[in-house]
Amino acid sequence: MLRIAPSILSADFSKLGQEVQELESSGADWIHVDVMDGHFVPNITMGPLVLESIRPHTSLPLDVHLMIQNPDTYIPDFVNAGADLISVHAEVCPHLHRTIHHIKDHGTKAGVVLNPATPLSVIEHVVHELDLVLLMTVNPGFGGQKFISSTLPKIKQLKEMSLKQGLKLDIEVDGGINKDTAPLVIEAGANVLVSGSAIFNHENKKESIEQLRGKSNSI
Ligand SMILES: O=C(CO)[C@H](O)[C@H](O)COP(=O)(O)O
Numbered sequence: 001m002l003r004i005a006p007s008i009l010s011a012d013f014s015k016l017g018q019e020v021q022e023l024e025s026s027g028a029d030w031i032h033v034d035v036m037d038g039h040f041v042p043n044i045t046m047g048p049l050v051l052e053s054i055r056p057h058t059s060l061p062l063d064v065h066l067m068i069q070n071p072d073t074y075i076p077d078f079v080n081a082g083a084d085l086i087s088v089h090a091e092v093c094p095h096l097h098r099t100i101h102h103i104k105d106h107g108t109k110a111g112v113v114l115n116p117a118t119p120l121s122v123i124e125h126v127v128h129e130l131d132l133v134l135l136m137t138v139n140p141g142f143g144g145q146k147f148i149s150s151t152l153p154k155i156k157q158l159k160e161m162s163l164k165q166g167l168k169l170d171i172e173v174d175g176g177i178n179k180d181t182a183p184l185v186i187e188a189g190a191n192v193l194v195s196g197s198a199i200f201n202h203e204n205k206k207e208s209i210e211q212l213r214g215k216s217n218s219i
């Protein structure tokens, strides 16, 4: 099932409650929350307190993308703040299996994120334990970057791996997803599309979400 997960990185941070409500009424499936620490990525965004403050404003699943070093330390805080799914970057997890179990032991769904340069081989040993794999289609750190099309074969490869092993795995993509790139990633096998700037720069959020689903061709 295709799901659209708008990233609130492009929202107006002074009214996040209203912004998530509007995304929900515009047809979003999940809310994607980008957590950046200024170390793993050059940008700093939000932490568990912000997640907690938006939690009462939507019943949609909160999809937390941790772009932070030492994620294990902060997992309980994000769980308590209301995360439904927590994804960690393989690049910062020397004990990936342990970290995934740390998330799942809290009753929260677990995902692993791979940068464009990180191969699928790093998740081969844990893929059957995951709820989701998030393939970055830009280098993480900022919204509004250009989609890197050389990531498409990796999406296809992951879809094949998932089919071959009979996994119930969501394949999420993140970065530069808009009405032109959405059909490419869907064709390659992605079923969860994160999109920030394409939704927030559009005058009509409902229309932009429908465009990402391929239900509307208007601009
Ligand atoms: O993880 C991210 C950046 O690291 C964001 O989720 C992503 O960039 C979304 O923004 P856009 O759709 O504007 O590319």
Ligand SMILES: [Fe+2]
Binding pocket: 007, 032, 033, 034, 065, 174, 194
């Ligand atoms: Fe993200």
